[in-house]
Amino acid sequence: MEYHDSEKANAVAGRVASFMEEVVLPRERKALATGEPISDDEIEGLWDQAKDRDLFAPQVPEEYGGQGLDFRDMLPSFEQVGRSLIGALAIRANAPQEGNMHTLEMVGTEEQKEEWLRPLVQGEISSAFSMTEPMQGGGSDPKMLQTTAIRDGDEWVINGHKWWTTDGLDADFYLVMARTDLEAHPYEGTSIILVPADADGVNVVRNVPHLGGHAITERTGGHAEIKYENVRVPVENTVGAENEGFQVAQMRLGGGRLTHCMRYSGMTERALEIAKAYLSEREAFGTTLEDKQALRHRIADAETRLHAARTMCRHAARELDRSDARIEIAMAKLFTANVTNDSIDLALQCCGGNGIGKDLPLAHFYEHVRAFRIVDGADEVHRRTIARHAFEDVDETELENVLRFDEDRRIDALDE
Structure with missing residues (x-):
């Protein structure tokens, strides 16, 4: 099908498709045939090849080492990498890294971008988004968020219990959703706070066993269960405006x-x-x-x-x-x-x-x-x-017609 994507989008997606067919899919097939996982060194080798082909991190601005595609133009490339179990990872466009890069690029401070975004894009460090909580915490109903961050001088003190933190086992930092104004509605009193994985009180409990958990790479990342117990980080680690998480x-x-x-x-x-x-x-x-x-x-x-x-x-x-x-x-x-x-x-x-x-x-x-x-x-x-x-904008005229129709039917029934 022809979707009339832009010339730039099609050009990049075409190069991504070639990379998938020539390099990534053959390596995936070998891993499936032999059962031997793809090593971290091999993944970094794929990154080098993606860089040589101007395909690496297509969603990230060029100043941070990406290809600078806008959102619509990068979608066809994401479709191509989805053809392989390791396709997104091979060009540094895999979740949750891609979303965390986007978050820091959108609302991070210049200091946060230099310290965390730039090495994250290059694959020098890894990240995770820590939002979902066990019962009865935040999940499908995010208003139920239980994790808190209480301000103590120029620090946040974070306490909470998270799970399904994707890539949480390998992460160098977490973007943690926590309530920072307990008097406000959660939608108006929650912040995202960057927490280094080696901060005191960050306790990775386990990798949650899950469907589809048999990776073909050494770099599994997992879906971590994490407890934050009196974790202290600077208030300047807030990502975006306070209470606008x-x-x-x-x-x-x-x-x-x-x-x-x-x-x-x-x-x-x-x-x-x-x-x-x-x-x-x-x-x-x-x-x-x-x-x-x-x-x-x-x-x-x-x-x-x-x-x-x-x-x-x-x-x-x-x-x-x-x-x-x-x-x-x-x-x-x-x-x-x-x-x-x-x-x-x-x-x-x-x-x-x-x-x-x-x-x-x-x-x-x-x-x-x-x-x-x-x-x-x-x-x-x-x-x-x-x-x-x-149901927000029910047409009042149509509603009146429905009610009038029902009333007419009742009158006709009484006449009969």
Whole structure:
């Protein structure tokens, strides 16, 4: 499909696609075939090659070592890297690093950018976003946030319990969401605070075991459970304005949801390509499977829905340049998450025993994609947001017509 992305976006995405086909996918296939994880040295070697091809950190301004693409122009490249389990990592566009870079670039001070953003972009350090909490803390309902940061002179004293802190095992610093004004509503009294991983009182409890947790790289990062116990950091570590953490988080998560959508769209496209190649070769009951109408129609439906998802993401990205695009992003994330889940499930089913085997990447895709209906906002949260918007502006004239129609029906019934 032709999506009329800009000339610059297509040029970079074309180079990314070549990098995936020539370098990244062959290395992924070898890792899947041998079971030997890809080493940190090899990942850094991929970074060097990405830099040589002017592909490294496409989402970051050039002054910090990236390629300086604007948001809409980088989406096609994110779709290409999504085709591989290590694609985003290979060009330093993987979550949560990409979102944390964006956050620091948007609202960080110059000192924060020099000390943390620049080395983060180059892969010299790693980061994590520490927001989600165990029951009964902040999760799908972020107003339930329990972690606090109490000001003591020129320091924050942080106490709280977090989990699902992605890449938290390897992180050199965390962006921690904490309530900083306990008298205010959480939306108006929460801040994001940069906490070095080696600060006293930062206790990584464990890596939370999870679906799709079998990485093909040595660099797993994990999803850490962390306790912050009287952690002291300077007030100057506040990222963005004090008590405006939710506004900053929304800016981070809005774009992050779309980049996730595009990465998973790329994964879905590759899954369908694998399925179609298999169906064209596999013979059963007298013909190849691609000649079976039921499978052909299911593939057609999957292709149609994937096209719709990719179009929705581009529309939401365009609107994000004009406004917060909250509803457009919610719709795109909800729809894409379900399309990618359904399509990868179909691709695995089409490949039968080869689908559930791990010589192909489909089983890995299947394990990874299920979480997408929960991370970055569960389906139910996005439906709630969309529904609330749908009922905000009920047309009063239409409401009167409905009420009048109901009244007329009652009168007619009495007459009968």
